[in-house]
Amino acid sequence: MPTVAPEIRELLQQQSESLQATLEMLTRLLAPRTAENRQPSMDNLANNISEFCYDPDNGSTFDAWFTRYEDIFTIECGQMEDAAKVRLVLRKLNISAHQKYINFILPKKPNDIGFAETVKRLKDMFGRQRSLFSTRYQCLKLAKRDCDDFITYAGMVNRECDQFQLNALTEDQFKCLVFVSGLQSATDSEIRLRLLSKMETDADVTIQALIEECRRITSLNQDAILVAGASPKESEPFINAVAREAKLITLRPSMTKRMKKGHGNIDGRRPVSADGTAAKEPPSPKPKTPCWLCGAMHFVRNCPFKLHKCRRCGGTGHKEGYCEKQSKGTRREGYCGRSNRSTRTTHRVNSVTGDSIAVHRRFVSVTVLDHQIRFRIDTGSDLTLLTRKTWKRLGIPRLSAVDTQAKDVSGNQIEILGQLRCSFTFGDRMVTAKCYVPQHVSCDLLGVELIEKLGIYDTPINATYGITRSQGTTKTNGLSTKTKVSSLFTERRLPSYPALVNTGLGLCSKVKASLHLKPEAKPIFRPKRPVPYAAIAQVDTELDRLENLGIISKVSHSNWAAPIVVVKKANGSFRICADFSTGLNSMLELHQYPLPTPEDLFTVLNGGRLFSKLDFADAYLQVEVEDDSKELLTINTHRGLYRYNRLPFGLIYPAQWPT
Incomplete structure (x- = not known):
């Protein structure tokens, strides 16, 4: 076997080492490129994510949107840098949301904020803008719609109950929630706002604390009225036509002498002409002694503490410190020296009497609870009033508590027994509205609310069907023709037969x-x-x-x-x-x-005196x-x-x- 020369062996060794180094270099170069090939592109990821549009009323919040695509950002984009993830999130915001976020983080730029911080800020900006009380209140009012199936409704219940935070709800918080939810009257609007603010700032508030807050606010309001004076507000509803019954006064000789000289009426008032003008009245008198309900210098009938509840004795109708038990025998001692005379003043809702003025009144027949009621049209009255007689005629329907205060044109408060919400029918229009039953009222008044709802404003008042003049005498060519017969029949007889004049379909x-x-x-x-x-x-x-x-x-x-x-x-x-x-x-x-021919009709009608048209x-x-x-x-x-x-x-x- 031939031997290999040392030079050749060394050369082969060098080639082997060079080849090994080349393979290692190729491995290092190809490894990152393979990882990049596994990572999806930004465009592919963006196509799989829908655009975010902020609509909190329909539940479209950033929290709900990010929960839907959270796996894409945590798994598919796991190898991406935070800057790339931030660009992807901001890329899927619509124009208004993107511009709002850019303006919010100024002077910083989007790349200066990490991905986690960006998501947190977006959730805060485009989350539910409702308080915890509002969320819980809406949950209690949740109801199934006709268009929803039971599965959809069950999902809505699960979502609202999850946002209700049942695990964190305490017994005191639930009592406070029910307490504030029941304050639905317009008179409790200020107290309701204060209590909501207190519940929002103090999570451990109790119902006893809310009661004390209500008492404190009520007392402050009474003190403010006492300082400012109990003057009527322009926004309060009032009754335009008001008259006052004659006072029951024992006449003195000086008053009788003054009457004979023509200086005025029995009660000292200047005479009023037919057009409503009167001489200038003297300034309103002041009482001789302070009010025994609060100590201020005004008459008892104008005292703002007549409905106030005393925190000392628990009674109603006086200020603290003026209790009857503590000051018995001293509250009215300033009035013992007055002359022995009885005075009774009653405010009635009516107007000046007289045939020359009453003939200009307008009345309209409106169906209320299947009864024909003759109302007087009063465009100066904010409220619709029913007399107690009419209320009894309707069957004494149940009255609810009054949610407003009524005052006459002089600013005096009118005592109202209660309010009634019922249907009113005039012509082909039927509306539902409120009417009020005062203690003292002489006629049924149709207020501006119902005048507008029933369409009486839309046509000339004389041309509107069902509107009649007041009883009176009309003259034609110097002859006087009495119209009382038809008016009395319409006013007195027809209401006794509701089935004959019923406006419903026969x-x-x-x-x-x-x-x-x-x-x-x-x-x-x-x-x-x-x-x-x-x-x-x-x-x-x-x-x-x-x-x-x-x-x-x-x-x-x-x-x-x-x-x-x-x-x-x-x-x-x-x-x-x-x-x-x-x-x-x-x-x-x-x-x-x-x-039938006209001749046949005239023959049948011959000799008739009263004719009616059906x-x-x-x-x-x-x-x-x-x-x-x-x-x-x-x-x-x-x-x-x-x-x-x-x-x-x-x-x-x-x-x-x-x-």
Whole structure:
């Protein structure tokens, strides 16, 4: 075996070492490139992430968005640097959110903040902007919607209960939550705001602390009123027309002598003319002694502490330190020296009497709880008032606590028994509003709220249906014609028969309408006609009204169908008429009925003295249809098929109604 020369052996050794070094260099060079190939590109990652749009009302917050794509940032982008992750997050913000964040971190730049800090700031900026109380309150008000299934509703419950933080809720916190949630009156708005602030700043607050805070705020408000004076606010509702009953006063000789000289009325007031003008009155008198309820120099009827609850004795109607037990026998000692006379003042809601003025009043008949009530139109009254007599006539419905204070035009507070929320119907409008029952009121007043809701402002007041003048005497060509007969009949007799003057839809109980087809008649089914998008809501409302009244009924199948025609009436509402001219009218046998001539009518009316005009509202709809004929009266609407139960408009069957 030939021997290898040492030179060749050394050369081979060098080549082997060189090859080994080359392989190691290639391994080092190719290793990072392989890792880069495994790492997805920025564009691929951005395409898999949707854009973030901040909408807290619908639950679109940054916390919810980041939870959805958190695995992409922690796993797929695990090898990326923080700067690259920050660029990816900011890249998926919409324009408004991105600009808001850039302005918030100035003078810093996005690359100066780490990824974890960036996510934390974005969660704070674009998170839920609700307090813990608001979150818990909304959770208690959660209700299932008609469009949600039970799985969706259960998910909403889980989400709201998780945000409710049940584990951190204590017994005192739950009591405070229920306590503040019940303060829904407008008079408690300031107290409610203070209590919410206290609950937000002090998590360990108790219900006893809230009660003490309420008492403190109430006492401060009373002190503020005492300092500023109990002057009426402009924002408080008031009653425009107010009169005062005559005072029961024992006349002195000097007063009688003054009356004979023509210096005024019994109570010292200047006379008032028909146009409402009066001479300048002297300044309001001041009391001789301080008020026994608070010690201030004003009359007791103007004392702001009449409804105040004393913290010493627990009584109501006086300030602390003026309790009856402590100052019995001394509170009214300043009034012992007054003359022996009895005085009683009652505030009544009415106006100046007199035929020359009363004739200009306007009254309107409004249906309240199926009773016809005659209201006086008063555009100067913020509230609608019912007399106690009317309230009893309505059946003495239950009154709720009053949420406002009423004052007359002079600033005197009116005593109100309670408020009632009920329906008011005038013409074809029915609204729900509040009315008030005062202690002393002489007539039913229609306030500005109901005047606007019932549409009385929309047309001239004399042209509005149902509005009448007050009772009086009208003169024509020098002759006096009394109008009291019709007015008294309308005011006194008609309300005694509510069924005759009911504004609701009537029903003829004597006969039912029946339709007869020709022998060669065949069923005709017409498709529905499109309804303008702007009128869909009004048409749906009218369909619901007809269905609730029992005029139409929903059906799923019919051999007959006619399209509808939507007609807009003068008052803005819509009337739905069936277009039976598309087939049904030509298939019906006509019902013959002889119409009377004018000569026949005049002969019957000869010798009459009192005449009345009957105007049947929706006259056709007051006649019920036989069951066998209802299928013929099917209409095709955008909501499906409906079948008429009453005689509809558009049917060529006019003689069926007068018979």
